[in-house]
Amino acid sequence: MPEQSNLSSNETLLVCQGKSLRYLLLDVFTDQVFGGNQLAVFPDANGLNVSQMQQLACELNLAETTFVQSGEHGQSPRVYIFTPACEVDFAGHPTIGTAIALGYLTHSEGTSQWTLLENVGPVPVQVTQDNQRWWAQFEVAQLPQVRTSEHTLAQLASVVSLPESALLSEPCWSSCGLPFEVIELSSRQALAQAVADGSRWQQVIGDDPNASLYLFCREGEQIFARMFGIAVGITEDPATGSAAAALAGVLALSLEDGEYTVAITQGVEMGRPSQIKLCFSVRAGQAVRVSVGGSAVLMGEGQFCLPWNDGVSYV
Numbered sequence: 538m539p540e541q542s543n544l545s546s547n548e549t550l551l552v553c554q555g556k557s558l559r560y561l562l563l564d565v566f567t568d569q570v571f572g573g574n575q576l577a578v579f580p581d582a583n584g585l586n587v588s589q590m591q592q593l594a595c596e597l598n599l600a601e602t603t604f605v606q607s608g609e610h611g612q613s614p615r616v617y618i619f620t621p622a623c624e625v626d627f628a629g630h631p632t633i634g635t636a637i638a639l640g641y642l643t644h645s646e647g648t649s650q651w652t653l654l655e656n657v658g659p660v661p662v663q664v665t666q667d668n669q670r671w672w673a674q675f676e677v678a679q680l681p682q683v684r685t686s687e688h689t690l691a692q693l694a695s696v697v698s699l700p701e702s703a704l705l706s707e708p709c710w711s712s713c714g715l716p717f718e719v720i721e722l723s724s725r726q727a728l729a730q731a732v733a734d735g736s737r738w739q740q741v742i743g744d745d746p747n748a749s750l751y752l753f754c755r756e757g758e759q760i761f762a763r764m765f766g767i768a769v770g771i772t773e774d775p776a777t778g779s780a781a782a783a784l785a786g787v788l789a790l791s792l793e794d795g796e797y798t799v800a801i802t803q804g805v806e807m808g809r810p811s812q813i814k815l816c817f818s819v820r821a822g823q824a825v826r827v828s829v830g831g832s833a834v835l836m837g838e839g840q841f842c843l844p845w846n847d848g849v850s851y852v
Contacts, residue, residue: 622770627714629778657714674830681786775804776811
C-alpha cells in the first residue's frame with residue numbers, strides 16, 4: 538500500500554521566500570490529453586530578464602516555454618518564446634497555447650481577440666471557447682519567404698537517414714519568422730522511417746539555428762509531417778505551427794490562384810498525434826495570406842519559488 542501523505546488538501550509543498558512564478562501547462566494542437574505539443578506559459582513574467590527566462594525554459598525542458606509581460610493594452614501583451622537552448626522570434630504552438638491560456642485566465646467566453654507582441658512583430662490571434670473546447674487561430678506577422686535551399690538533396694537525405702530517392706524534389710528554405718528546410722518525401726513509409734543523424738547533422742548543417750528540417754508527404758488533401766530541430770534544442774517536435782505556415786509558401790509555388798485549407802497531421806511517430814489547420818491564399822505563385830489554427834488542452838499548473846532579487850540570475 539502507498540504511504541499516505543501527512544499534508545492536508547489546504548497545505549502547500551512550497552513556501553516561497555523569494556519570487557513566486559506561476560505557470561500553466563498545455564497540450565497544443567490537440568483536443569486530447571497527452572497529445573499534441575507540450576507548452577509552459579508564465580502568464581506574469583514582468584521583471585524577468587532574458588537570462589532568467591532561458592534558465593526557466595531549460596529547467597522545464599519542453600519544446601518551448603513562453604513568458605508573458607504586460608503591454609500597453611490588456612489584449613496586447615508582450616510574449617517571449619524560448620526553447621531549452623535559445624530564444625526564438627516566432628513559433629506556432631506557443632502562439633496558439635499562450636493565447637488560449639490568456640483566454641482561460643481572463644474567463645473569456647465565446648470569441649476573444651488578442652494581439653501577441655512577439656519578436657517577429659504583432660501576431661493577431663482569435664480565441665474561441667465552446668463547450669469547454671478551446672480553439673485559436675493566428676495570422677502570421679510575416680508572409681512566407683521562400684528560396685532554394687543551400688543544401689543539396691543528397692546532403693539532407695543523409696541527415697534524415699533516407700535514400701535520395703525518398704525525396705521528391707529539391708528542398709526549399711522557407712520562413713515566416715522562424716526558418717525551416719522544407720523537404721517533401723515520397724510516402725508516409727519514408728516519413729515514418731526518417732531518423733535525424735546527429736553526426737551527419739553536424740557535418741552538413743552544424744549549429745545553424747536557421748536550418749530545422751520539416752519533412753512532409755501528401756495523401757490526397759491530407760498532409761503528414763515531422764520536424765527535427767537539433768540546432769535549437771528540439772530533437773523532434775510533435776506539432777510545429779510555424780513550419781506549417783512556412784509550408785504554405787512552398788505549396789503556393791505550384792498552386793493556382795485561390796483559397797486553400799490544408800489539414801496537417803504531425804507527431805504520430807512520437808505517440809503525440811497533433812492536428813494543425815493551415816489556411817492560405819495564393820496569388821501568382823505566392824502565399825499572400827496565411828493563418829494557422831488548432832485546439833489546446835489545459836493540463837495543469839505549477840509554481841516556481843526562486844531567490845531572484847534585483848534581476849540577478851543563479852547558475
